[in-house]
Amino acid sequence: MAQTTEMQRLPWKCVAPVPRAVEDQLLAVVVLSKKEIGMMRAQPRWRIDAVSEESGKLDIPMETALSLRRHHMKIHEQVPHQHTASARF
Numbered sequence: 001m002a003q004t005t006e007m008q009r010l011p012w013k014c015v016a017p018v019p020r021a022v023e024d025q026l027l028a029v030v031v032l033s034k035k036e037i038g039m040m041r042a043q044p045r046w047r048i049d050a051v052s053e054e055s056g057k058l059d060i061p062m063e064t065a066l067s068l069r070r071h072h073m074k075i076h077e078q079v080p081h082q083h084t085a086s087a088r089f
Contacts, residue, residue: 015064022058023068029054030069034076040066 018026030051040048055065 013061015061018060018064018068022060026054026058026060026065026068027072030065031072031076036073036076040069 040051051065051069052062055062
């Protein structure tokens with residue numbers, strides 16, 4: 001006899017798209033160079049505070065700002081081939 005389980009709902013915060021002009025303004029703080037690598041948690045505290053302050057001024061959640069940083073780091077990645085998840089993390 002098969003058991004039925006109740007589906008649980010995950011809370012999901014929907015965020016409006018960031019306008020390009022706002023994205024460009026935020027990029028000046030979240031990505032300092034095209035060769036930047038690494039997780040934000042490895043950055044000095046002043047960088048994290050600067051991103052938090054700027055994203056707050058622009059009314060953008062910190063999660064969105066960090067996602068934007070990750071996206072632009074991938075765009076500027078120097079390695080032309082695909083990496084596996086285990087090799088990167």
